[in-house]
Amino acid sequence: MNNSKKWASVILTAAMTTTMIAGCSGGEKAPAAGGKESSKGAEAKVNATGFPIVNEPVNLTFLAAKAPTTANNWNETMIWQEYAKMTNIKVNFQLIGFDAFTEKRNLALTSGDYPDAIYLARMSTDDLMKYGSQGVLIKLNDLIDKHAPNFKKLMEQYPEVKKAITMADGNxxxxxxxxxxxxxxxxxxGKLWIKKEWLEALKMEEPKTTEDFYNYLKAVKSTDLNKNGKADEIPLGATKLKDLVSHFKGFFGLGTRGSSHQMVDMDPNTNGLRFVPTDERYKELLTYFNKLYSEGLIDKDILPNEKDQNKFFAKGAEGVYGAVRMTSPFTLMKQTGFIGTNALQGPKGDKLYSEYRPAVSGPGAFVITNKNKNPEATVRWMDYFFSEEGNKMFFMGFKDKSYVEKPDGNVDYTDEILKNPQGLTMEQAVVKYVTWPGGGYPGIVRQKYFKGAESMQESLDTAKKVEANLPKEIWPAFSFTEKENERYLALNNDFTTYMDEMTAKFITGAAPLSDWDKYVATIKKMGLDEYMKIYQAAYERYKK
Known part of the structure; x- marks a missing residue:
């Protein structure tokens, strides 16, 4: 079986399994990954600066994760069609939905049938170390130094960026x-939003504590606030129950080093590493959510449909939620009248907004494989999106088509996107031109050009509310040595699976909180001491 057919079989398998593949436009056959078909003459000469990047046309195949809110076929969007003309590099994007992406990506990498690069690769430091040490992913140190001036400048400006993407082997x-x-x-x-008009109707002030928030949810459940004569108000909703739990960690004194480390933080009482899921404060957090759930204050659909984001958005568009945890109810549900909450004060006085990401939110967003015959050109292709102009094009699209430039030099979307005549949301309208909705993409997110939910005035106002309560130090994801990595991955997967299962059971009452000690004992038996020893070693490297 040749490369083209083998790679096509991987994509076909993914399509049959997940029904979430967006194929090539116009029935075009996917070129072979990294072969002559892919590059039209291997190792094309790369121009040092400017466009085109190569004089002789190059074709590349990228595997990419597809968010539910982005375009269904990137090969047909304006940004990638126009960028192909600018660079002389045509990329064929093979899309796999978020839910199935990790499995299908790993299947491709382990089978040896993979493309030139993976865009929106969603790789953790563990993945990078694993596939990097195997030689499946190429080292970028020298390539960045020679062919990525925009990204190199950012690494020099923000040393934490280089620190976050340099693995334990120095690569x-x-x-x-x-x-x-x-x-x-x-x-x-994601922010916690509350319906201001319902607060006013209930004659309640904006919640300042977790108890205030609970009281507001109770009032929503017992009042016909949408005045339709039905008891259809849902006090609190989110795409996933674990997102709610993570959002509230800081209010219970947990998550002291930000959101990249969901299970380990720094205990302020001991100044040592702490395993969050076995801490007594985590039990208090689960007890709080158990109360909310048992009293019907959390959307009952949140568990069986935790992966069905579209159902959550559709329900939200009906205006039934009193509070939601999400990026924005404005852009995703077309709901007005919500305000972002402050950091809530928990039962022991904690008021930490712990759900705060490091500057490097996703270390492995774009990787180049050893099948790629044009790595220099591919690096230059990617580097453009770390520049000001590339950043503007990635988020805004094209002047007088998807955006207009104001006299003061600022840019904004056209009325087609902001006031869509077909009634589309901003993100639904913009995907005709660009592919950023859904997040996780490689590049940099600057407020100047990013016009998504986080740049809306309501989001900026919410950010000002919590600034004083952000963690003083934010950890990026740690990297592990090749020796540590295999054992760490196994333990981390076991802990995550068990913790997610038991967190849901404790909250819904499927497991009584009186079983807490058994739960803690089980985690210890699973290898907690070994896990924390590995984590300590990674932390020591990070400090150096």
């Missing part, structure tokens, strides 16, 4: 998803 295997360090709103990610 860089990826370009990251980078959030501008001064863009607080985007680093917050």
């Amino acid at each position: 860089i295997y990826s370009f990251p998803n980078m959030l501008s360090p001064d863009f607080t709103s985007v680093r917050m990610g």
Whole structure:
């Protein structure tokens, strides 16, 4: 079986399994990954600066993760069609939905049938170390130094960026998803929104504590606030129950080093590493959510449909939620009248907004494989999106088509996107031109050009509310040595699976909280001491 057929079989398998593949436009056959068909003459000469990147046309195949809110076929969007003309590099994007992407990506990488690069690769430091040490992913250290001036400049400006993407073996295997360090709103990610008009109707003030929030949810459940004569108000909704739990961690004194480390933080009482899921404060957090759930204050559909984001958005568009945890009810549900909450004060006085991401939100957003015959050209292709102009094109699209330039030099979307005549949301309208909706993409998110939910005034106002309660230190994802990595991955997967299962059971009552000690004992038996020893070693390397 030749490369083209083998790679096509991987994509076909993914399509049959997940029904979430967006294929090539116009029935075009996918070129072979990294072969002559892919590059039209291997190792094309790369121009040092400017466009085109190569004089002789190059074809590349990229595997990419597809968010539910982005375009269904990137090969037909304006940005990739126009960028192909600018660069003389045509990329054929093979899309796999988020839910199935990790499995299908790993299947491709382990089988040896993979493309030239993976865009929106969603790779953790563990993945990067694993596939980098195997030689499947190429080292980018020298390539970045010679062919990525825009990204190199950012690494020099923000040393934490280089630190976050340099693996334990000293190598860089990826370009990251980078959030501008001064863009607080985007680093917050999902926010907790509350319906202001319902607060006013209930004659309640904006919640300041977790108890105030509980009282508001109770009032929503017992009042016909949408005045339709039905008891259809849902006090609290989110795409996933674990997102709610993570959002509230800081209010219970947990998550002291930001959101990249969901299970380990720094205990302020001991100044040592702490395993969050076995801490007594985590039990208090679960007890709080058990109360909310048992009293019907959390959307009952949140568990069986936790992966069905579209159902959550559709329900939200009906205006039934009193509070939601999400990026924005404005852009995704077309709901007005919501305001972002402050950091809530928990039962022991904690008021930490712990769901705060590091500048490198995703270390492995773009990787180049050893099948790629044109790595220099591919690096230059990617580097453009870390520049000001590339950043503007990636988020805004094209002047007088998807955006207009104002007299003061600022840019904004056209009325087609902001006031769509077909009634589309902003993100639904913009995907005709660009593919950023859904997040996780390689490049940098600057407030100047990013016009998504996090740049809306309501989001910026919410960011100002919590600034005083952000963690003083934010850890990026740690990297592990090749020896540590295999054992760490096994333990981390076991802990995550068990913790997610038991968190849901404790909250819904499927397991009583009186079983807490058994739960803690089980985690210890699973290898907690070994896990924390590995984590300590990674932390020591990070400090150095």
